[in-house]
Amino acid sequence: LAKTTQPISMDSYEGQEVNITCSHNNIATNDYITWYQQFPSQGPRFIIQGYKTKVTNEVASLFIPADRKSSTLSLPRVSLSDTAVYYCLVGRSGNTGKLIFGQGTTLQVKP
C-alpha cells in the first residue's frame, strides 16, 4: 500500500478555506485516495474518496492532479467544529478490510 505524507498540524480561523495536501508518490494504478476525519475520543469518519481530477460532496472537495502523486482536501469556510485530525489513505478499493492510517494532520480552527 502506498505510503502517505501529510503535515503534522495546521491552524486556521473560522470562515477560512483550509487545504490539506497529502503526498503519495508510490500510488499504484488501482489505488484510490480516501480522507477520514477523527474527533477526540471517537472513531474516524469517512469524508471523501476519489481516483482522479476533482470530487465534491456536501462536506469537502478533493483535488487530484493528473500524475496522482498528491491530493488536496479542501474544507470550505471552516468552523470550530471542524477541529479534528484528518487522515489521507491510499489503497485499492477491493482492499477494504485493510486500511492503513498514517499520523494524520491535526487541524486547529480558532475563533
Place this chain on the structure above:
Amino acid sequence: NAGVTQTPKFQVLKTGQSMTLQCAQDMNHEYMSWYRQDPGMGLRLIHYSVGAGITDQGEVPNGYNVSRSTTEDFPLRLLSAAPSQTSVYFCASSFSTQDSGTAITEAFFGQGTRLTVV
C-alpha cells in the same frame, strides 16, 4: 440500525489476564477490521477480515487473536495482556459500492474501547 457496536467501552486488566473485545455490525458489511490507537498517534491495523471464516494479520498482530464465524461479529482476543497493550481499540466495518461508475469504499468505525493494562 446501530452501525458498529463495541463492548465494553472501558476495561482495566491486570498483566497476564486475557479478555475478548466484542465488535458487532448490523450493516451486512463483508469487511471488518481492528485497530489500536495510542495517545497522539494514528491508527494501526491489528487484524482484518474479508468475510466470514477469513482473517488476516495487519501491521501489529502480535498478542492478539481474531475469528470471524459470522458476518456480524468480529471479536478481538487478548491472549495475555501486557502494559504495552494499553490503548484505545477501534473496530470498523466497510463495504464497496458504485457511484456514477466509480467504486466508493467507506469504512464505519465503532466508538472504541479504552483498555488499560496494569
